[in-house]
Amino acid sequence: MEDLTLDVPVDSGHGRILHGVDLTVEAGSAIGIVGESGSGKSMTVRTVAALLPPGASTSGRVSFDGDQVADMSSDRLRRYRSSQVAMIFQDPRAAINPVRKVGNFLVENAVTNLGWSRARAREKAIDVLREVGIADPERRLNAFPSELSGGLLQRVMIASTLLYEPELLLADEPTTALDVTTQSAVMALIDRLRRERGMAMVFVTHDLELAAAVCDTIHVMYAGRIVEKIPASELHERSRHPYTRALLDARPRLDGRESRLRAIPGQPLSGLEDVTGCAFAARCPFAVDICRTDEPPVVAVETGEIRCHRAHDRLWGDS
Amino acid sequence: MTDPLIVARNLRKEYGDLVAVDDVSFEVAPGGSLGIVGESGSGKTTVAKMLVGLERPTAGRIEIAGTDCSAPAKGWRERSRRAQSLQIVFQDPYSSLDPRQSVGDALREVLVVAGLGRDRTQARARELVDLVGMPERVLGSRPSALSGGQRQRVAIARALATEPRCVILDESVAALDVSIQAQILNLLADIRERTGVAYILVSHDLAVVRHVTDDVIVMRYGAIVERGQTGTVLDDPQHPYTQLLRESVPRPGWVPGAGATT
Amino acid sequence: MSVAQVASVVRTRRRSRLSHLGVIGWLALAVIVVFVFVAAFGEALAPDDPNAIDIAYANVGPIPGHPLGFDDLGRDLLSRLLVGARSSFVGPLALVALSTVAGTTLALIAAWRRGWTDATLSAGFDIAFAFPGILLAILLATLFGAGLAVAVIALTLAYTPSLGRLLRATALRETGMEYVKAFRVMGYSDVRIVVRHVLPNLMPFIIAQAIIMFGYATLDLGGLSFLGLGVQPPTADWGVMVAAGAPALLQGYPTQTLAAGTCLVLAAVAFGVLGDRLARMWGVE
Incomplete structure (x- = not known):
């Protein structure tokens, strides 16, 4: 596996948010980005996923496996986003469509972007739900997001990333909205799954101790x-x-x-x-x-x- | 032995079938500090709301400075009298100030409502911003011009305006950046030293609770599972839930999932 | 977290000042300013006596000094339009003022008291909202006789619940803010909290809604006058003029109906657009 290198100054037209950020993630390794609000830690991972606010412009290079993310064709970009990187957000409620069932959310990417059959995706979805420690996965597939607690929903989000086993997991404050005991369990889960599958991870948090516990390298950010x-x-x-x-x-x-x-x-x-x-x-x-x-x-x-x-x-x- | 400032006896709160708070009792001495620890759904915030009269207990008794405050105040006179014994600082610095009111107006209004003569409010407002470590010029600022930490200082100044004998800090530092959180915690310690105010700290953050409080109660599903001196409870937790809580806090050498049985 | 904050920084910057009304917003504002000016000084501006009848000039087209020509009774059309502006706006003004005050009061009571008060008022809003205002106006007019006052009262009954419904939702959010709770703990009276804190924070929303409502009100009251249930002829009024021009329209003289109708529609659209732009500018859509 090759390295991922990126160098991403962002200029959103209103001001520069990131100033010459250099980041290298070795395959299978975990790096933590730690900082206070406004430090640009979230923007850094969003740049990796090519998820930038409208009007943002970047200079510098983000490359994945030697490919420039900025130069990717829309097909290549879709493949990149749908199968090579995965993202876990702080607020699973905002990231999961509330009017569609959990099962729907889980199989959507696999069916539309990876071309799986619905039956296969469903079967795999049950497997991954079980793997993230959700009891009775068949029933949960038919639940709506509002019926699940924040911790359970974050597990669903993690499960969704396991469906296609990405090479890189981007986790943006995945446990900030959770209770401490739930945070501990969810972090243990992310840590275990990541190690088992050899996924690389960029973990964004404001909590130095938390980052130190699950990452190999810590990057401390301040003012971009x-x-x-x-x-x-x-x-x-x-x-x-x-x-x-x-x-x-x-x-x-x-x-x-x-x-x-x-x-x-x-x-x-x-x-x-x-x-x-x-x-x-x-x-x-x-x-x-x-x-x-x-x-x-x-x-x-x-x-x-x-x-x-x-x-x-x-x-x-x-x- | 002085009389306790706040006494809560067998507090209970039901919302329909849900029992949010179940048989909670505690006391806070004048100048004392009590931590109420718990996670979401533990009922800790409901307890705080009952103390300040934003919720009516289904059963139980609340006494503040010797007066029965079990039911929400009737009439503004009683409300205003209670306001001078107990105040609260909320978690969200962005919604706890009226966005249209300047800091000075906000402070002066509290003082006027509390019955201070208009001629003295200006001087007292200056004292208050000084007490929370802010320059006098913020009196003219709208909340939108302030950072989260500054707004929380204003909220604290406002809570202290009536010289209450106790302030409830309802997750008041939880939303702040680490560096700002430390400033506010130091500020709270200074204020306590200067005014002798008692604190009730409602928090999920054990380290913050340890820093601020002498005594603690740990709540889960509406009930108290452990109580004692904060240092003793956190160093040597007896209840499995308190142990789990403590094991869940990231610290040097920590492994996620430690202490979890599920 | 940080992204949301960055986004909010960008948003606050973008939402500065009147420049964000956009060209259309400014155009609407200009139209409204002209109309208001005309409504205030119409009589002084009118070149002719709007009520002077001269059958000899009935339905005569534009001639020097009379750029729009004459109506079916030979009255100067331009003068009638200019003078009619006031009558066409006084009704909507009263209507908007009454229903805004009533709707705001009811919405604030519902949002503040919550519980069964809110449930009752909300149900009331829903029922009244479903009842068509024009029908109510016809009903009241048959009971109490036609006239502007009756039309305004009928439409107030129809407009109040629609504003009440909209505002109640916004007021519920505002009264749920922590500053409201903090004020209660600080011993503020309910009236003080609602009148001095909650209401001012809702004002941008209320003003934007009132302006939008004004647009509808000009059309609805114009419509009632057209039906003969509002302003009564021979008063110069756009709704009345649209109706009065109808026979001439059929004979091939559309100027009166067209001119008065254009004014009504233009006013309605301008108020609607301005209210919408203001709501967007203040972020209270």
Whole structure:
């Protein structure tokens, strides 16, 4: 299997949302994109799926298996979207047509885009529903989305992606709308199925810990830029970008109580805003003059890459 | 031993056949803090709504500062009196402010309704935005000009305007970005230190509950399954459901699905 | 999440100011401004006495000083059109004002009280909505005699439920907002919350609906006047003029009917378009 490389600055005409994002997903690997609102994390995965808002324009390249997504013919694009990549959205209720039965939703893609027979698609649909842990799949096929809980519906969504075993799974905050216990179960499911089938995954979330638990590599985004790229296993001990560290420190702890949280001052910036220098400089405790004037370069460090002028300075005692 | 500020006794709420809240009792001391933890459908938000009089309990008793508040207030006088003991901050910073009202107007209106003379409202409004760490110029801003975190600060300022003795935080930081959430949590701690206000935090987020509250009740399907000091309950949960909740929170070294039996 | 936010940023930018009325919206606004001006100053603008009869000029076409010619009684058509504007708009104005106030009040009561009050009012809206307004007008006219006041009252009874139904749905959403709950907890009286907070937030919707309604009202009242149930001849009024021109139309002199009819339709379309554009601009469709 070949690599997927993409480089996607988006210019929507109103402003640039993504600024020179580089992302590589190896076949079968899982990468996490983590950021706050406005960081451009969702737009990044949407660009991969060629699902952009009307009027958006891109420069740079998104390629899949060596093919440029932007150059794909409509037939090729349909094949790409219907059989090679799959997407799981945050709100399954918004993504699944509420007036059609679950079974209908499941077989639709297989029948219209992949040319399966209805009977075969239905049979396979029952298999995948069982596989995502839905009891009594035959009955569920005849249920309407409104009759299922959010967690069950998200399982249906996951099941739909398994029907055609895509090579790449795009998951955009798939568990944000779910309860914690349901989130845990759904993430375990996604993680298991992905590993069993050797699917690659791009997992978008605002939750660093969640991403670290199911991904190989973490990409931290801020204001439309990837500011740090680091193996998930190194995240807690060896992340170096001030923003990554600040995010890790800002969450209250489950196993103890500190009197004050280390909050990040100011507001998160969106990629739309014009900045000179480093986008994080205004909130960064380590910012020096150059941070406010020059856009930081991407610096290769031992753990991966970071976008910081002070990449080689020892900002923390232990790193 | 001081008298409790808020007493809930055997609260029950039914919607038709559905029992949303079943036999829930708790107390909150003046200046204390109680976490109500649960997932969707646990009844935690219904409890909050009954406390502030937005829902009428089917059975049970609510006492706030020694007064029976089991039924929604009759008449604006009683409403206004209750408003000065208990306030609430909702989850959604985008719908909890009147979009047409400037921050200053919103604060002044609460103060006027609470019976403060018009000549003093301006000064008090300034104090309030200062208390929530915002510059005075936001008094002239409409909510649409503010970010989610700023709106939540305004909602907190508004809740504090009447100097209530207790504020219910109904998932008040759940919709905020991590970096903003930390700012607001610090702010809530500062306010508590300065004013001695008590908090009831309704939340599904165990880490936030741990950070804010001293005592906790864990709810599931409308009933309390575990209660105790927050640290004790979270470090050493006794009920299987509390254990599952705790195991479900992502943290370093966590594996999804841990603790799940299904 | 982020995409929705980005989209909403784009949307708020797009929804700025009057420039988004579009060409058609501006055209409609211009037509309305002209009509309103004429309705206000019609008598001063009219070149001739609109009620001066001169049989010698009956159905005479355009001549210098009388660009539209004369009607079947030899009255100057242009003057009658200009003066008739007021009568053609006063009725709709009263109708829209009455039904907007009534519809808004009922919708707010239904949305605020909910429960059985809402169920009763909604059922009332549905039943009244199903009853045709013209039929009601004919009924009332037979009972109380024809006239503008009776026609306006009849149509108010017909218009109120349709606005009430529309507004109730929007008001339900607004009263469900958390700020309304917060105000209740803060001890605000119901009247204060509804009048000072909920109602102002519904105003864009109400105004847009009232303007759209005004378009229908000019046509419906014009129609009733045409049937002889509204404004009574010899008052200069477009609906009356359409009817009065009918015999001449059959004799091959269509000017009166056509001119008055065009004014009515133009007004109706202009109000409809403007209301629709405003609703879109304010995002309250």
